[in-house]
Structures are given as C-alpha cells and as structure tokens.
Amino acid sequence: MDQPFDRDSLYVLRATMEAHAVQAGLPEGRTSDLVLAVHELATNVILHGSGAGRVRMLAVDGLLRCEVIDSRATAATRETPPWPYEYGHGLWIVRSLGDLHSVTRGPGGTVATIGFAVPEAGRPSFRLLQHERDGTVTLRLIGDLDQTTSGDLVAAVQALLKVRAAGRLVLDLGGMTYWDSTGIAALLSVQERVSAVPGAALTLSGLSGDFRRRLDALSFQPLSYDEPAG
The missing domain is CATH 3.30.565.10 (Histidine kinase-like ATPase, C-terminal domain)
Known part of the structure; x- marks a missing residue:
C-alpha cells in the first residue's frame, strides 16, 4: 500500500x-x-x-x-x-x-x-487452566489474549475473587501466543480488581521482557512479577 x-x-x-x-x-x-x-x-x-x-x-x-x-x-x-x-x-x-x-x-x-x-497460523485455542497449591491459585492462559477472549479472563478472575476474598493469585502468561490493546486493558483491569480486595495479591509470570515493559509503562500502579525483567 x-x-x-x-x-x-x-x-x-x-x-x-x-x-x-x-x-x-x-x-x-x-x-x-x-x-x-x-x-x-x-x-x-x-x-x-x-x-x-x-x-x-x-x-x-x-x-x-x-x-x-x-x-x-x-x-x-x-x-x-x-x-x-x-x-x-x-x-x-x-x-x-x-x-x-x-x-x-x-x-x-x-x-x-x-x-x-503478524501472528503465525495454527495458534492454539484460548484456554484458562486453573490449579491450586499451598494456598496459591494459578491461572494459566493459553492462546490469544485479545478483544474476543479478554472478557473471559476478567470474568474468571472475578469469579475467583468471589470464592476466595483473599490470597495470592498467579496469572501465568507463558502460553499467551498473541495480544492486542484490549488484552492489555484486561490485564490492567484484573490488577485493579485484585488490588481492591483486602488481602488479595496478583503476580504475573511467564512474560517476555518487552511485554513486561509495556505493562509497566501503561499501568497506574506497580505490578508484581515472578521473575526479573529480561
């Protein structure tokens, strides 16, 4: 063009x-x-x-x-x-x-x-896998986090907060294959919702250094990560 x-x-x-x-x-x-x-x-x-x-x-x-x-x-x-x-x-x-x-x-x-x-073809379908260990709930995201799937992530975190009003939640993004600005907005929204609950904490894991820097630049509050920036 x-x-x-x-x-x-x-x-x-x-x-x-x-x-x-x-x-x-x-x-x-x-x-x-x-x-x-x-x-x-x-x-x-x-x-x-x-x-x-x-x-x-x-x-x-x-x-x-x-x-x-x-x-x-x-x-x-x-x-x-x-x-x-x-x-x-x-x-x-x-x-x-x-x-x-x-x-x-x-x-x-x-x-x-x-x-x-431009994303590669044949990316996996969106899934959220949940498991709990030693009082920590981990949500593992697989697939694209975009305008089609971001609402599912926010809804899953809201449901967890209703069941568990406190505790540590780990959001594992190691299986995320693609994202758009709606997906980033969903992550920031999840952070705000968890921070608003006394005793609850959110940790992000599996992020590339570039994606972490984007979140840090866009977030209104400090984000917690499982690993140092790459």
Whole structure:
C-alpha cells in the first residue's frame, strides 16, 4: 500500500489501512491498534507538519511495517533518540501499541515508522487452566489474549475473587501466543480488581521482557512479577 493523505482523506486512509492489514493476516484487534497508531501519526503531520503526506505499508519478515511520511525537508538525515511523549498523548499511544517504532528526518522529509508483528497460523485455542497449591491459585492462559477472549479472563478472575476474598493469585502468561490493546486493558483491569480486595495479591509470570515493559509503562500502579525483567 502507498497512499497520500491530507486533512480531508483520513477516513479513506483508515479504511484502506484496515483492508490491507486484514489481508496481510493481522487479527482484528491488532488491526484496530494499527489503524489508531497510523491515524495519530498522520494527524501529527496534518497539525504540526506540512499538512499532507503519504503512508506506505509493507509486510516484511513477519512484520507489517507502516511508514508515515511528511515530505517537508530537514537539513540532515539522522535516527532520532527515543520519541518524546507525554502520558496519554498520541505519540505515547503509538509507542505503546507498536512492536517497532522509529523516526528519521532528512532532505526527503520525516518518516515515522511503526511495525506490528503478524501472528503465525495454527495458534492454539484460548484456554484458562486453573490449579491450586499451598494456598496459591494459578491461572494459566493459553492462546490469544485479545478483544474476543479478554472478557473471559476478567470474568474468571472475578469469579475467583468471589470464592476466595483473599490470597495470592498467579496469572501465568507463558502460553499467551498473541495480544492486542484490549488484552492489555484486561490485564490492567484484573490488577485493579485484585488490588481492591483486602488481602488479595496478583503476580504475573511467564512474560517476555518487552511485554513486561509495556505493562509497566501503561499501568497506574506497580505490578508484581515472578521473575526479573529480561
């Protein structure tokens, strides 16, 4: 995909991105994340840049790579340091959602790049396996944690809290195969619900270092983990 945009064509751009992302194999929830992120970058071009630009989308090595280009030139090409952003603002959202993000500026303009990993086919169906040992209840999540399954996780934790008003709950995410922003929201919601119950505590295990850093950046309160960050 290679499409120009301006203030009057953002709707068409969003629809085109959605169609291409789905065709490339990105699940529905992550497609929504991609559309939101690219829309934020394009809006920055319109409000703070030249007012118009292009979006290029390319599937490369399991990654759906989107480049938002503002053709207004700058003096020299360079890779910028990590993006400056404020909590809750557009660039903060973009950086939180994407699996890859960078900005380069030069004579050809500014290129903001964001990438989304395309999941492998044949992923296992969503399951929650529960077992208890020495007073600790462990919920092991297998499969995708997304807009289809996140409600099941929240409901399972709510049911446990009704039966066990106190105690330690371990949420094992080692079997999680894919996620979207709805899944992250579900994890943060579970943390808030457990924290609101006196004597209850939630510990997360089986997370990659990257996913843990995302949660830490998005959470309003400290999260507890079974292992150090990788």
